[in-house]
Amino acid sequence: EMKLEDAVSTEHVTEDDTLLVKEGEHVILLGADDRRYFVEAKRGTNQRFGKLNCSVIPLIGQPYGSIFELTKKGMSRLFDTDSLTQADEGSALLSPGAADSCDNRSLVDTNTSQKLTHEEIEAMKLDPKVSGKEIIQALVHNSDTWESKTQFSQQKWLARKQQKHTPRVRLVLCEAESVCDTYYQKNRERVSNLRSDSLAQILAYGNVFAGGNVLVFDTVMGLVVSSVVERLGGHGRLLAAYAGKQAAFDAVKHMNFTSRQSSVLVPFHTSELAKVRGDAAMAAFEDVDDSPEAVAARAKKLIEERPAFVTEKLASLTEESERAAYLKRRADRIKRQTARPSPGTVRNWLRQQCDSLIIATEFHPLTVLLELLPVLAFSAPFVIFCEFLEPLVQAFREVRKRNLACKLQLSNTWTREYQVLPGRTHPSMNMSSCGGYILTGIKVHRNDNWKFIDKSEKAAERTLKRDQKGRKRPRTAR
Numbered sequence: 278e279m280k281l282e283d284a285v286s287t288e289h290v291t292e293d294d295t296l297l298v299k300e301g302e303h304v305i306l307l308g309a310d311d312r313r314y315f316v317e318a319k320r321g322t323n324q325r326f327g328k329l330n331c332s333v334i335p336l337i338g339q340p341y342g343s344i345f346e347l348t349k350k351g352m353s354r355l356f357d358t359d360s361l362t363q364a365d366e367g368s369a370l371l372s373p374g375a376a377d378s379c380d381n382r383s384l385v386d387t388n389t390s391q392k393l394t395h396e397e398i399e400a401m402k403l404d405p406k407v408s409g410k411e412i413i414q415a416l417v418h419n420s421d422t423w424e425s426k427t428q429f430s431q432q433k434w435l436a437r438k439q440q441k442h443t444p445r446v447r448l449v450l451c452e453a454e455s456v457c458d459t460y461y462q463k464n465r466e467r468v469s470n471l472r473s474d475s476l477a478q479i480l481a482y483g484n485v486f487a488g489g490n491v492l493v494f495d496t497v498m499g500l501v502v503s504s505v506v507e508r509l510g511g512h513g514r515l516l517a518a519y520a521g522k523q524a525a526f527d528a529v530k531h532m533n534f535t536s537r538q539s540s541v542l543v544p545f546h547t548s549e550l551a552k553v554r555g556d557a558a559m560a561a562f563e564d565v566d567d568s569p570e571a572v573a574a575r576a577k578k579l580i581e582e583r584p585a586f587v588t589e590k591l592a593s594l595t596e597e598s599e600r601a602a603y604l605k606r607r608a609d610r611i612k613r614q615t616a617r618p619s620p621g622t623v624r625n626w627l628r629q630q631c632d633s634l635i636i637a638t639e640f641h642p643l644t645v646l647l648e649l650l651p652v653l654a655f656s657a658p659f660v661i662f663c664e665f666l667e668p669l670v671q672a673f674r675e676v677r678k679r680n681l682a683c684k685l686q687l688s689n690t691w692t693r694e695y696q697v698l699p700g701r702t703h704p705s706m707n708m709s710s711c712g713g714y715i716l717t718g719i720k721v722h723r724n725d726n727w728k729f730i731d732k733s734e735k736a737a738e739r740t741l742k743r744d745q746k747g748r749k750r751p752r753t754a755r
Contacts, residue, residue: 409443499526
């Protein structure tokens, strides 16, 4: 059995410990086929890659960007630079005589070009002394049609065989972009088709900066919340509203935030907004006691509540380890609840109004915007992301009709990934055409005397007046 001390190598690592994987951290493993896996670098945890089930212990202590090869024995880091070159990927096996002008029109797939039988290939795969590279070399040497293939076909064939017999993964740091790309690839419907380019525009239009006071309503697995926390960098405040029984910010746990970074996140229920609605409620600041004595009293109250339930739960657990794990989870939950600001403190922060508002929700954006807009400061920007265009069009018209904002802009982003290779540069054929729509604006003080002026109508009116003024009368014959 592999021990942790044997798996964690002290060689070939950088001096900066912040770039090394620590035990308990969440990381992303990026495969050669662009598949992404969320992995927790924890002792006793295994990750399945196709038919391989590998322990994640070798990840601990390794720098981000490292490449690991997956075998039946587990995953092992590739240190030798020669093994990371294209020659190891199969380019050395390419036939130099393959002309660029030849094609594959004479090839017929009869399933008889490979001399090795299925039983022989399986025997090689089961032999622990035979590596995946040796299997690929044997397949090449026993192929009758290898020399007649074009170099492009040979490279594609080698890439497929390498992914099958010698798969590799790259260790990627969990950041806003990488986490968003992983969620988008795994289940884009759960994040409302939010791509990383759209997320970048949301942060830019929302004017998120360190030290800011940001209000967020996020129902896209916490992608926006985690990105704002990362951008704030432990300075400022993030008021994260949620409508359910509890906040569902799943992406936050993958970001490996420090306690300083996590301290800016303040979840609160949307019911608190009703208590600060109206001019009188907005001006009535509450006296809140956040002294250490008050915090200790709240913690004691949480510990003493529901004693019968705790006793019954402990009695139902037979193993001592299960009881210890349950008590630890309960203690951590009480610690988190005690560290949270009181509802009165949150309401006072809402009364101070926020510097920016970001909405990324599956609900109707107009309803959410009208609820959150009163706690947004004047001249502050707001951003609304929605998977569909029609709800944002309704919100655009209603906000413009009520004179609640200026600089309204409705847009969508469309990015595309390109493969850049000699003679094979083309866009990816399997990309989604839509990454959602974004409505942006700046809140202004409402004035009923204002009248919205359409720029296109004013431009047409100026053009008409200019034409009428410059039009000459026809000459009459003398």
